[in-house]
Structure formats: structure tokens, C-alpha cells
Amino acid sequence: MDKPVIYSNDLTKNFGSFCAVNKICFEIKKGEIFGFLGANGAGKTTGIKMLTGLLTPSSGEARVAGFDVFTESEKIKKNIGYMSQKFSLYNDLTVNENIRFYAGVYGLSKKEIKIKKKELIAKLGLEDVQDTLAKELPLGWKQKLAFSIAIIHQPKVVFLDEPTGGVDPITRRQFWEMIFDASAAGITVLVTTHYMDEAEYCDRISIMVDGKIVALGTPKELKNQYNEEDMNSIFVKLARG
Amino acid sequence: MRTILFIIQKEFIQIFRNKGMLPILFVMPFIQLILLSYAADYEVKNIKLNIIDNDMSHASRLIVSKFQANKHFDIVHFGASAKQGFDDLNAGEADLFVHIPMGFEKKLIQEKDGSIQITADAVNGVKASIATGYAQNIIASFNKQFLKSLKHPVGMMPKPAIDVTYSNWYNPQLNYKNFMVPGILVMLVTMIGAFLSGMNIVKEKEDGTIEQLNVTPIKKYQFIIGKLTPFWILGMIILTIGLVIGKIIFAIPMVGSLGLIYGFTAIYLLLILGLGFFISTITTTQQQALFLAWFVLVIFILMSGLMTPIESMPKWAQVLTKFNPIAWFVEFNRRVLLKGSSFLDVKYFFFYIAIAAVVMNVAAVANYRKRA
Numbered sequence: 001m002d003k004p005v006i007y008s009n010d011l012t013k014n015f016g017s018f019c020a021v022n023k024i025c026f027e028i029k030k031g032e033i034f035g036f037l038g039a040n041g042a043g044k045t046t047g048i049k050m051l052t053g054l055l056t057p058s059s060g061e062a063r064v065a066g067f068d069v070f071t072e073s074e075k076i077k078k079n080i081g082y083m084s085q086k087f088s089l090y091n092d093l094t095v096n097e098n099i100r101f102y103a104g105v106y107g108l109s110k111k112e113i114k115i116k117k118k119e120l121i122a123k124l125g126l127e128d129v130q131d132t133l134a135k136e137l138p139l140g141w142k143q144k145l146a147f148s149i150a151i152i153h154q155p156k157v158v159f160l161d162e163p164t165g166g167v168d169p170i171t172r173r174q175f176w177e178m179i180f181d182a183s184a185a186g187i188t189v190l191v192t193t194h195y196m197d198e199a200e201y202c203d204r205i206s207i208m209v210d211g212k213i214v215a216l217g218t219p220k221e222l223k224n225q226y227n228e229e230d231m232n233s234i235f236v237k238l239a240r241g
Numbered sequence: 242m243r244t245i246l247f248i249i250q251k252e253f254i255q256i257f258r259n260k261g262m263l264p265i266l267f268v269m270p271f272i273q274l275i276l277l278s279y280a281a282d283y284e285v286k287n288i289k290l291n292i293i294d295n296d297m298s299h300a301s302r303l304i305v306s307k308f309q310a311n312k313h314f315d316i317v318h319f320g321a322s323a324k325q326g327f328d329d330l331n332a333g334e335a336d337l338f339v340h341i342p343m344g345f346e347k348k349l350i351q352e353k354d355g356s357i358q359i360t361a362d363a364v365n366g367v368k369a370s371i372a373t374g375y376a377q378n379i380i381a382s383f384n385k386q387f388l389k390s391l392k393h394p395v396g397m398m399p400k401p402a403i404d405v406t407y408s409n410w411y412n413p414q415l416n417y418k419n420f421m422v423p424g425i426l427v428m429l430v431t432m433i434g435a436f437l438s439g440m441n442i443v444k445e446k447e448d449g450t451i452e453q454l455n456v457t458p459i460k461k462y463q464f465i466i467g468k469l470t471p472f473w474i475l476g477m478i479i480l481t482i483g484l485v486i487g488k489i490i491f492a493i494p495m496v497g498s499l500g501l502i503y504g505f506t507a508i509y510l511l512l513i514l515g516l517g518f519f520i521s522t523i524t525t526t527q528q529q530a531l532f533l534a535w536f537v538l539v540i541f542i543l544m545s546g547l548m549t550p551i552e553s554m555p556k557w558a559q560v561l562t563k564f565n566p567i568a569w570f571v572e573f574n575r576r577v578l579l580k581g582s583s584f585l586d587v588k589y590f591f592f593y594i595a596i597a598a599v600v601m602n603v604a605a606v607a608n609y610r611k612r613a
Contacts, residue, residue, distance in 0.1 A: 052456045074458065082456040086449035092255050104247030105457050159456075 003066070005030050005157055005188040006051065010060035011069075013046050020046040022211035023060060028190065028204075030156075033183050035199050036192040037231075038208035039239050044192040045085070047208070048159050051190070052082050065156040078106075081150035081158035081187075085165055088146050091135035095126055098134055099149060106153035120148050140171030144178065151182055158182060160191040164198065176201050196231040205231075207238050214238050244459055248467025252441070256471060266437075270429040270479055274486055278422050281548070285371040291318040291326045291335035298346035300387060304357070307379050308339065314375070326360070336362050337372050349387070411496075411580045418491050423574035424547040426483040430476050430506060431513050431541070431567055435534050438472045438517030443530040446521075465606060469514045476510040477503070496581030502574065505587075508594050509570050515601035522608040541567040566597060 004027035013021040021043040028034045036044045049055040051064050053073030062069045065079035082088075089098045099120060103113040121130050124144055134142060143163055151158050160179075164172045176198065183189055183203075191202070199205050200219050207215040207222075215222055215238055219231060226234045256262060292308055294301045308314050317335055318325065329335035340358040349355030359376050363369035445451040454464065480503070487493040517534065524530040542548075544558060545567040551559055562568040573590045576582040584591075 054452060054455055074460070077456055077458045080456065082453065084449065084452055086452070088450065088453040090251070090255070090450060091448070092258055093251065097251070097254060101247055101251045102457070104250075105244050105454075105459050107244070107458070 004028055005032075005066075006034075006062075006064050006190065008051070008060070008062040011047070011050060011057050011062045012059045013043075013050055013055060014058045019211050021050065021057075024206075024208070024211075024213050026206060026213065026216060028188055030188055031183050031186050033179060033189045033191065033201065033203045035202035035205035036190065036208065037194075037196075037199055037205055037235060038192075042208040042239075043211040044208055045161055046211075048082075048161050048190065048192065052080060052159050053077055079156045081153070081155040083143075083146050083150040083158070083160050083163055085162040089134045089142065089149065092133060094133055095121070095130045095137070095145060098145070099152070102149045103152050108153060116152055120145075120152070124148060140167045140175075143167055144171070144175060147175065147178055151187060154185075155187065157188045157190065160189065162192050162194065164193065164195065172198070196235055199231045199235075207235060209239055244463045245467045245470075248459070248463065249470050252468065252471040256475075266433065266475060266479075267482075270433060271482065271486060274422070274425055274429060274483055275490065277425050278418055278491060281417075281421050281425075285368050285375075286313055288314050288368075288372045288375070289317045289334065289336045290314045290339065291329045291337070292316060292339045292341075293323060293326050294319070294341045295343040296341050296345040300346035300349060300355070300383075301341045303387065304339075304341060304380065304383050307383055308376075311375065311379060313372075330360060330362050333362070336368065337376060339376065419493055419579055420575065421547075422487045422491050422493050423578045424545075424571040426480065426487065427545075427567060427570040427574055428542055428547060429483060430480050430510065431570070432538060433479050434472060434476045434510050434513035435517040435520070435538060436531065437475070438469055438514045439520040439524075439530045439534050440517075440527050441472070442468060442518060442521035443524055443527050446525055447527060461606065461609065465518065465602075465609070469511075469518065472514055472517075473507075473510050476513075477506065480506050493578060495578050497577035497583070501577050501584060501587070505570070505573055505577075505591060505594065508591065508598055509566065512566055512594060512598035512601050515598060515605050519601060519605035519608060522605055538567075541565050544568065545571050547571050566594065569594060 006026070006028040008027075009025050010023040011021060011025075012019065012023050024043075024047060026034070036047065038044045046055065050057045050069060051062060053069060053076050057069060064076045067073075067075040067079070069076065090101070093101065096117065099117045100113055103116055108116065121127055124141070126141070126145070129137060129141075134145070137145070147158075147160070147163060150160075164175055167175065172195070179189055179191065179201075191198075193199065202219065204216070204218050205222065206213045215225070215234070217225065222231070222234055223229070226237060228234045228237065256266075290308060292305055294305055305319075309316060314337075318329060323340055326335070326338040326340060330338050338358075338360040340360070342356070342358070345355045345357065357380060359373055361369040361373050442451075445454065459467075484495075484499070484502070488495065516537070520530050520533050520537075524533055544554070544562055545551075545565055546562065547567070551562050551568065554562070569590055573587055576587060
């Protein structure tokens, strides 16, 4: 069996006496779409920040793309993409300039940047707005662009922190098609979300309550386990405690 | 290296795209340079003078005409009464009141002891002491001239007085602009450097883009060099334009080597950019960064010797100026531009500023974290 791309064992983060993430354990395989579900403040974002090297964990162990989150965070950064709930592109740069900058800092060559830029713009249908400032794009377009840029260097893992917040259903559906494409191309996806219909799209999901993972499995398994028709009911059941 | 170039390219695009920023960068400093250089004038001119001649003698008329001829004084009243003179002082219509009493000449010739009363409005102490100083000079010169004009019998010549002559080196016309412009130039370079670099990094914090940068493989040193280089270049450009304005508009003498000025500014900017960067690491919003930078710079500027001589500060303040980079740069600029000091004359300036730049940047880098 393949080694898991993300491996977390008892990963914990304390802020003073507050335990934001409490001993979470999971393994994520290559190409898997893994959903992090939970109410606001359940610890999803803190979990992602530890795995991406933005936060140092308090205890436990975790490896991302084969590298230790405590000691090899700089190596991890070469192998991951990240897109946060805040719009992560530069508003005062154009579409082209954003692509060029991120591709550049991820070490793509001049030629690669040119090819990728063309490819990406064609795929997203942004030909007419490639010299428009990012801030003038509709939110849905921005999010799709941000996701494309997050995987421009073909990382092993991409972390998506509430990528579809505030986006209309049609665009959300398109966004998820992009996630499926990435997954099919072998990129492991870890995504947090509030939308229960999106949870159904994931290969496996974990539900976090107060920093703990209280349920973990495929959507089908969870529905059987909790004897509920849909994810929404499971979520409400668990989140209420 | 490529990574750094990508960051520098991005910064320049953002700087030049920001329509509010361009005027701040290139227009404001020169308005300040021109405005301040003309306005911050420590020469006391246009002293409003009320002069009363109750003697109406040859001697008193000579004194009055000397005051009239002096460019520092504007005579507002030839009063007739002492009361009028004091009223003018009270009303703020005169700065200085000179009273030549009746019988002045007679006393001067017969008793060799004339007296004139000078009263100054000393609300502004500096101005008052300078004004009375001018007045005393005028009276001293009158003294000399008057003694000579008296017909003395042979052997009865008056005692030769000690005649003090002045020679002002390095700024012979005592042109205050020569003194101010090099200093104000320092202020501009400093403000641009500290404000812009600090606010720029904090803006990435505010926008959340710094988080995105922190998950990329950009290394700390690449981030810092990439961020600060554009402002270093801008600082050098500001210096250049400032020197050109100093030369063309103010005809500032540039006796020393310009290479020395540039070399020093290059290191000095590292220090100031480090300061801005440090401020950005301990603040989270642009407002905080701006106020903190302003707080630090106001103290640095006012205690730099730019406006008031360091020598007239209390001892403890003089010690503090040793830790004030602006004070060093102001002094350096004045020495090199006006006195033509060579590298050997000012080498410890370089030494000091280089050490300060290293300390500042080490502190800033240590304080900057890619992960919390």
C-alpha cells in the first residue's frame, strides 16, 4: 500500500489554556479528496495551518508529502498549495501578473510560466480579463483563479480553507469540477467547508467538534453509522453534541 | 535569486500602480524641501524697531541713521515719548525699543559716559537676544566712529579698543539655507524609507496575502531583500532629485565628494528600511505602523540637530543623539557638502551607521516569523 500523503497522529494545538485542536488522527491517500467539516471555531483552520507550516503544533506528530511538520516545514512548502478563506491573490495586480508572480516564486521557469499562463487562462475563460486587476473580477472567478494558482506548481497536496464561501451554486459546482480534475491528476485535496452538499463530493470526511474529530469515514459509511438520510442531519446531530 | 526578482517586480508594479502613492513619493518630498528650506530661517530679519531720539544731536542722529541703514531692522516708529515705546512693545507692534535720552551727546563728550536704553520683547527669547545683539553691534560701531570723529588734541587719543574681527569658515555668507538643505534632505530620505517600507509589509498582513506568501517556499531572506530593495532604490532616487534641487534652486555648495554622500546614504537606507521593517513586525495594521513610525521619527528629527543645535541641548539629550541616526546623517551631510570632509574625516560615521544597520536588521529578521 502507498504511504499516506498526509499523516496525522494526536496532532494538538493549544492557545494558552484553550485547546483549539485536540489529538486529531487521520491518514489521507494520494489523490483523495478529504473533507474537514465542522462549525465555526471547531478547529478546522487551525488544523490546516499546522499542516501547512503556518502554525507550530503543540504536540503530536504529522507528516505532509513525507515531511515532518515540526522540522521540515520549508520542504513541505515546496510540495503544497494553499488557498484560504480570505481571497489570496493580490487585488492590485492583474490576472496575468498574479499568475506570473506565484508561478515565479514556486520556481517555474520562464517558459513554463508562459505555457501555464496560457493554459490556465484558456481553461478558465479569462482571455478578455487577463489584464484586468484582480479586484475587479467577480468573486467566483477570483476563487477559481486562486485555486488554479494554488496548484500551478503541481503540488502533491492542496489545502483549501472554505474555498467556496459566498460563491453562487453554479460556480460552486464548477469549482468542484476543478477539484475533481486535480484529484484525478493525483493531487491530494484537503478541503474545509460549511456546505453539506459539498461534503457529499468528498471521498472521505471528518467532522470536527470542539477541536476533536468525532466522526470519520466516507459519506456513505457515516450515513449508515448514524442512520441518517443526509449529511446535514448527521452534522446537526454531532455538532449539537 | 529569481525568487527575489519576482518579488521586486511585484513590488514595483504595486508601487507605481498606486495612484495615491506616487505623489507622496515624488512630489511631497520636494514641496517639503523647497518650502522648509525657505521657511525654516533662523536668521532674525525684519525686527520691528521703535526708536526714540530725545537728544536730537549729531551723535543721536548718527545712531538712528545706522539703525535705519541696517537690513535687519524695520523702523515702525520714530516715537517722541518713552511711553509710546513701551506701549508699542505691549501691543506687539515693536520687538525692540531703543531710547536715546536727552543730553546723551553732551554726557558722552564731557563725561565719556553716554547711555542708551534698549528694551526687547523677550517672549521669544532667541529672537530677543539676537535682536539686542544686532543693536549692540550697531552701537559699538557707532562708538568707534564717534570716537574717531572727535577732534582730539595730540597725545589725547582715546585708548585703542580691542577690535574683534570675524571670519566664518565653510559658510562665509552665513547662508542658513546651506545649513538647512542638507539636513532637510536627510529628513526626506528617512521619512520615505521608514514609512513606506513599514506600511508596505503591514499591508500584506492586513490583506491576508502574507499568509499566502508564508506557505510558499519563499525564504525569509528572499522576502526581506525582495521587499526592501525597491524602497532602497526609491530612497536613492529621492536623494538624487534632492541634491539636484539643492544645487539648482539653492546653489548649495557641494565641496565634498558626492560618492561619499551616496555611499553613506546606501548604508543609512539599510538602517532606516530595517527600522520600518522592524516596526512592521510589531504592528498589525497600517495605522499602528504609521503612528509608531511617526512617533519615532518626530523624536529623531527634533533631536537631530536639524532644527536646534545639539550643543544647546541638556547633557542627557546630547547623549541620546548618539543613538539617533538622523543626527549622524545630518552632521555627515553638512560636513561633506559644506566642509568637504574626506572619507578619513568621517570614517567613524560609516562605522557607526553600518553597525546600527546590522543591529536593526538582525532585530527585525529575528522578530519576523513565517510561522506563529
